[in-house]
Amino acid sequence: MDKKLRLRGGISATLPPLLFGIGVIAFWELWTIITNSDPRLFPPPSDVANAFIDDPSLYIRNAKTTAIEMVLGFGVGAVVGIALGLLVTYSKPLRRAVYPWLVISQTIPIPAVAAVLVTWFGFSILPKVIVVALIAFFPISVSTTDGLVSVDSQMIQLMRTFGANRVQIFREVRIPHALPHVFTGMKVAAAFSVLGAVFGEWVGARGGLGYLLLIKNRSVNTDDVFAIIAVLATLGVMFFGLITLIERLVIPWHFDNRAEDT
Template identity: 40%
Template sequence: MKRFAKNYLPAVAAVLAVLLLWQLLATSGAVPSYMLPSPAEVLAVFPADTPLLFSHSLVTLQEAALGLAAGVTAGFAIAVVMDAFALLRRAIYPLLVLSQTVPVVAIAPLLVLWLGYDIAPKVVLVALVTFFPIAVGLLQGFQSVDPDEVALMRSMGASRWQVFRFVKIPGALPEFFSGLRIAVAYAVVGAVISEWLGGFSGLGVYMTRVQKAFAFDRMFAVIFVISALSLLLMLLVGLAERKSMPWRRGRGEKE
């Protein structure tokens, strides 16, 4: 109980403080209610719209999950190649950085034009925005492995694959999960952005519809759902991290 209070109580208190300030601002009349509905008005949307929000959330989660899986796979492959071949690392890394300077909203219409309005452009867009933190994090993890451990493994006759399997992958796990936390947040946001520009269902499509109807309480409700989904995915990543690296969990508990 003490550990839970220490880790989560400050965050809960901060969120409640923001909601309280928001409620006071919305009810003070300083901002018109149609422009900034209060948290109470936003929460009142959920009883009637929960089934609709749930169905759209499933579509967005499917797009985010498929795109994230593709992005993690691509990021892992690129990191392995750059770690194994220094020449390719010097050639590819600037291209990776350059790819992140292109705005997502500029890519999305092209993907819709090329791939249509189904799930394919959404998955591709999510993969494009999630592979970078995975690739950079893993590469940094591979490069930061203790060279003495690598030398010891090789002196014992370990193959290149065994060094990679037993030294580099465990050593890169902290950086991998750090990148994965960023990637899961990008995944949901990327899926929603892609849905803004074309689609038949999903939270982005629903948000566009309620925005055109000037139903800003419903639009803020969608924002709540998107934030909740991102937080849920990040919690799942944290759980996977603790399961994959029990030695870090034990050290954190002692601290």
């Protein structure tokens, strides 16, 4: 009954950012015409669009390479992040020993690590996957820990009055409670994984959008560079959207809250 309502909500939610985006692009186009700026420094959006239309396969092929690095790295990061979250929650000594290092690991500049990884593993896909995983695991492990720890203690008491054991409490209460938190971490990680893939490619690659960006930038093909940036952004948004879609399928109850008020 409120499907129509939600649809209208969807349009009213997407319309303002869409209009804003179109406005910015139009202003940008106009600006380059008025100021007569050098297209090698500041190409108008129409040039950028033409750059993409001239050779879409170039962008799509490299986007595929980058996407594979993102997805694989994210997968590894998610598995490691969730595992760390579980370990840190359930083992006090491990929490004491590991948690500070998790935080410290995030202060290390990723490009520095990426450089070492290329020395070790060469130009293969492996260093990129590792860099993405290094970026992705942290928000996921933090949010997983958060979710597992913040369970309503009375719900656990209730389970105990049923005579539930630890495994049952874990399965029926802790995991479902933690899932929305885990997904929040995964969405952050998904958005950052573009960054990881580009860094990984910058220090040594034979393909991918980050690699292409370096080459185009060196030859001052600024319109191509902007086209690559647009494709990278699209890639990030698509990945974020994919995780959001999976979230809706896995934890529908989390989104079904605002229904009928009886």
